[in-house]
Amino acid sequence: MRPYAGNPYHAISLDEAIKLHAPLVKKIAYQIASRLSANVEVDDLIQEGMTGLLDALQRYQPQPNLSFEVYAKTRIRGAIYDSCRANDILPRHQRDQITALEKSTRSLEQKLGRAPEDTEIADAAGLTLDEYFNVVAGAVNLTPIDDLPDELIPPDKQNDPMQLASMKQLAQGLEVLLKKLPEKEQLVMALHYQEELSFRDVATVLNLTPGRVSQLHTQAMIRIRAGIKKDA
Structure with a gap:
């Protein structure tokens, strides 16, 4: 298993990094789901959030005042919101x-x-x-x-x-x-x-x-x- 670029957790693999941050994706997905209509499936939001997490893991570059978690939260929320807009949840x-x-x-x-x-x-x-x-x-x-x-x-x-x-x-x-x-x-x-x-x-x-x-x-x-x- 290959280590991922910009890895803030030393040399763990991409798969391990995804598993490590999966709870963050679920937490954000449930937060967003709590203010959406009941017909929105939280599992769909989690799936979109995982796409955002993968994007963050591949793109993150360590720098002062920008932790990986802060960067990842932005990417995860962005992926979920993009999906909501694409599916026209708000007519x-x-x-x-x-x-x-x-x-x-x-x-x-x-x-x-x-x-x-x-x-x-x-x-x-x-x-x-x-x-x-x-x-x-x-x-x-x-x-x-x-x-x-x-x-x-x-x-x-x-x-x-x-x-x-x-x-x-x-x-x-x-x-x-x-x-x-x-x-x-x-x-x-x-x-x-x-x-x-x-x-x-x-x-x-x-x-x-x-x-x-x-x-x-x-x-x-x-x-x-x-x-x-x-x-x-």
Whole structure:
């Protein structure tokens, strides 16, 4: 069995490296599955994630401030999200509805100088509050990077100064956007992405229902995407 390029674990084989990191793939797949519709098979997400892991193992080059695990997580999530988009898990009409909410959110933030309330977003989009929440509920797989330009997605080689600068600028922008979120949405994002808790676990911590956590996550995604597009 051949050792793989950029091996951070000395001379273990590619097969051994895949087995070593398989639990990471499963963990990420289950996290993503927790905010997708029930008809999405988690085994399919794991399979796509394994493709991302293999890509990471073959491409990773050791460098300061970029561990293999951090690099692999990006590749694994990217492969799963690519599959979700390719299979059109979020139908076109729902994407159009989300785009309309993003535009309303962006306009209100500029006008009010703060994060708008749900009722304000719904009113600006010409929706009742129930209709607004129905749109939000139908977009549980929304991700903040769906519509980012390719140059802002983590590149295959992380040693290009221009690409590194773009990623640093994006990270700083996301940090600012996260701080502008309402408190509950900040907590959901921190617990889900930083502490890596599932929506069910986040719900337990915050004493909310998993459905409410999903709703808060989607609302946060709408605000973040609106902010990204404003600065793009």
